[in-house]
Amino acid sequence: MRYVFFCAGVIAALTTLQIQHASAAEIRVLSIPFKAPLDELGPQFERTTGHKLIIKYAPSAPLRQLIDNGEPFDVVVIFPNLIDELIKQGKVAAGTRVDIARAGLGLAVTKGASKPDMSSTEAFKRALLSAKSIAYAAQGPSGIYFVSLLERLGIGAEIKPKLKPMGAGSLVVGPVAKGAAELGVVSIPFILAEPGVELAGALPGDLQDYVYYSAGVGAAAQDARVAKSFISFLMEPGSTSVMRSHGLERRPQ
Secondary structure, three states: OHHHHHHHHHHHHHHHHHHHHHHOOEEEEEEOOOHHHHHHHHHHHHHHHOOEEEEEEOOHHHHHHHHHOOOOOOEEEEOHHHHHHHHHOOOEOOOOOEEEEEEEEEEEEEOOOOOOOOOOHHHHHHHHHHOOOEEEEOOOHHHHHHHHHHHHOOOHHHHHHHEEEEOOHHHOHHHHHOOOOOEEEEEHHHHHOOOOEEEEEEOOOOOOOEEEEEEEEEOOOOOHHHHHHHHHHHOOHHHHHHHHHOOOEOOOO
16 A cells, blocks of 8 residues: 555655646847856746746847847847837737846956045046046947936046046956956946956946846747746745845836
């Protein structure tokens, strides 16, 4: 009798595993370099659900090019305005946009270098004027804002010869880490993700701006329900603490 019960238990367990395996899915994710939080949250999601994430990263412009060229995806993580454009083009399903997080801008210095005062607008201006070179994301939202901020502070002409334009936010911290740029202005998660640099501080409150990250489900997703479950996972309370550890915060409601 015990043998019968044991066999029945094994059969039930195997049946459960077979069902879970049969319901497991691959989720193709196209993402801007949102890598640090996804490297931590992705495996958690896979363990919890049995689904498999296949993530491809690229800066926003190349990512859009991939989509325009027909790259298949179930979920895209990109800037909100680009999600909206993809919805209008019928490439992201209407009603699926979710604003995941936002990141403030900070100042990066080479690891071990002295950190300039960031406590006020005037202190921040002095730091920029004293620097020999400043890297920024010329094609990204943080860089576009930074250039406009220099004009607003009245130091655009003085700072312009020092600027080192980089193609994307993920590329800003590299020159700082190698000593090719003294400072870098970019969203804080990129600074925290690079071991060769340190965060001197966030921009003063009256100068701060945010880079927003949103997700949407592909209009041609293999399984929209499963794709939505991944986005929902990114919004769970447990995911919030992971986001925060990487310099991200939730968008105020």
